Amino acid sequence: MSTDDLVLRSTRVVTPEGTRPASVAVTGGTITAVRPYGAPPPPGATVTDLGDDALLPGLVDTHVHVNDPGRTAWEGFGTATRAAAAGGVTTLLDMPLNSIPPTTTVSHLRVKRDVARPSVHVDVGFWGGAVPGNADDLRPLHEAGVFGFKAFLSPSGVEEFPALGPGDLETVAARVAELDGLLIVHAEDPAHLERAPQRGGPRYADFLASRPRAAENEAIGRLVEISRRLGTRVHVLHLSSSGALPLIAGAKAEGLPVTAETCPHFLTLTAEEVPDGATEFKCCPPIREAANQDALWAALADGTIDCVVSDHSPCTADLKVPDFAAAWGGISSLQLGLPAVWTAARRRGHTLGDVARWMSAGPAALAGLHRKGALAPGRDADFAVLAPEAAFTVDPGALHHRNHVTAYAGRTLHGVVRSTWLRGRRIAHHGALAEPAGLLLERQRSA
The missing domain is CATH 2.30.40.10 (Urease, subunit C, domain 1)
Known part of the structure; x- marks a missing residue:
């Protein structure tokens, strides 16, 4: 047509x-x-x-793990963008890890773009990665057009993308501030995770105890302090803990450039309903209790949380073993995010306009995609x-x-x-x- x-x-x-x-x-x-x-x-x-x-305006999903190249058996640009198109997503941003090579240098970015170019059904952009030792690569990546820089404060799960220690985080945050760039962070404090009880096995309650709210709260508090001190624009990825909401609300009230997202699974699934051994529900940070979910919805309604994105993080079926400690952590929902969120939103009295704001306008604004995110002239x-x-x-x-x-x-x-x-x-x-x-x-x- x-x-x-x-x-x-x-x-x-x-x-x-x-x-x-x-x-x-x-x-x-x-x-x-x-x-x-x-x-x-x-x-x-x-x-x-x-x-x-x-x-509705086409959805903008700024948190997608395509895993291509290198782990194409997990996902690929062709299959991921087909799922996006089938689910009403017209733009996605690919995360820099789980592919080999990770998007931590311009040459690695070039490899990923070459793989993606012939096969994408929707518009695709790329995050860069911030890992120990690549601070000098951040400016070249920024100039090459990445939308910002992803970092982990705790282990990522893949050896090619290590977490930033406190010193590396300071260096990266300062470099990103110099660029007026955006630092997007998997915010769980490793010390809290190490102190939490670590029990393998099929019980979801044991897995939930191993990823306590305090780990998120501590890490987010550190990011707010860094933003206050260095002026870095910081975005909190896949917020799960309601305990961190006052920290984010306070940062916004203070005028700090701090934003946050949450995900469909945190808004629609609860810990109480996860069957033991059902590791298709495993993600990090984890799906928490119903009362925690209620607080996330309230924070969406009042603007403390800026957007809802999938964190589509797939893997091969064999990696979802019934032991929560050993299974790969990630939920596949790229095609289902819109109906999942709408199903819960309508039950809570929200409108399609709210969903469009959370899943299209909000992510587009986060990434600076000024032609996306709204049904308006010029878009x-x-x-x-x-x-x-x-x-x-x-x-x-x-x-x-x-x-x-x-x-x-x-x-x-x-x-x-x-x-x-x-x-x-x-x-x-x-x-x-x-x-x-x-x-x-x-x-x-x-x-």
């Missing part, structure tokens, strides 16, 4: 100003106008009437078409990511993604995927 002179019309168009009947006009892959529903289309325009299906014509009231039961075999392991297997979710559009081109429609049409993105330079 041509990207020129296209109009999408729906009784529920989710715009920054609210949800209303409207027509969205597209020329050359860019939104040119949002008009009343009954406005006559331009002469010769192709009109697609979506009826009561909701038209890319990236759309997710959702049937909000329709329900489906998750069949792992119907998912597009490479290994059909998911914590959502057998769950009934509300919100069926009917189609996904990238710059005015329909790239997914009722489960069928078009040929790859994504672009590789670079960080947008300041004027």
Whole structure:
């Protein structure tokens, strides 16, 4: 379908100003106008009437582990971006670890881009990595267009991407501040993890005890102090602990450049319902109790948490052994994030506008993707078409990511993604995927 002179019309168009009947006009892959529903289309325009299906901005997922190259058996750019397109995600940012080589130098970034370029179904950008000894690589990576720098404060789980000790963290934070860059951090304090009881076996309660809230709280407190002292822009990844919320809220009230995300699994799954031995639920930090989840939802509602992203971290099925200590930690949810979050959000009285703000506008703002994240003139014509009231039961075999392991297997979710559009081109429609049409993105330079 041509990207020129296209109009999408729906009784529920989710715009920054609210949800209303409207027509969205597209020329050359860019939104040119949002008009009343009954406005006559331009002469010769192709009109697609979506009826009561909701038209949302395409989701922006800034936390995806594609693992390609090097661990392509776990995931790959082709399969990951197919899953993204099927789930209404039109832009994703790839994490720098779990691939071999990791994205810690410009030459490694070049390798990853070369692998990704021919196979991406959605737009893809890249985070750089900050590891011990690569401080001098940060500026070249920044100039090469990475969106920021990922660091771990505790072991990452792969030897190619070691954690930053206190001295390395200071050095990296200072370098990132000099660049006016963004430091994104897996925030768990290693000392707290070492002191926590470490028991192997199938009991989820034992695994939960091994990753206490205090580990997150301590690490996040350290990051807030660094941001205050050095001026570094800091983003807290996959926030799980409600105990850290006052620290983040206080940093925001103080005017510090500190942001935070959480993930669909923390908002929709609870520790109380995880069966023993069900390591498809294992992630780090862990899924916590229902009361903790309630606090995360309240923090989303009041703006303490800025966005919701998948932390899609897949692996081969054999790595999900029934011992929580030994199993790979990561949840595959790239294709399911929108319906999972919407299912829980609607039950709690939130709107599609809230979901679009958390899963599209918020991540786009975090990454500085100024053409993404909203249905507004001048933005890319990236759309997710959702049937909000329709329900489906998750069949792992119907998912597009490479290994059909998911914590959502057998769950009934509300919100069926009917189609996904990238710059005015329909790239997914009722489960069928078009040929790859994504672009590789670079960080947008300041004027």
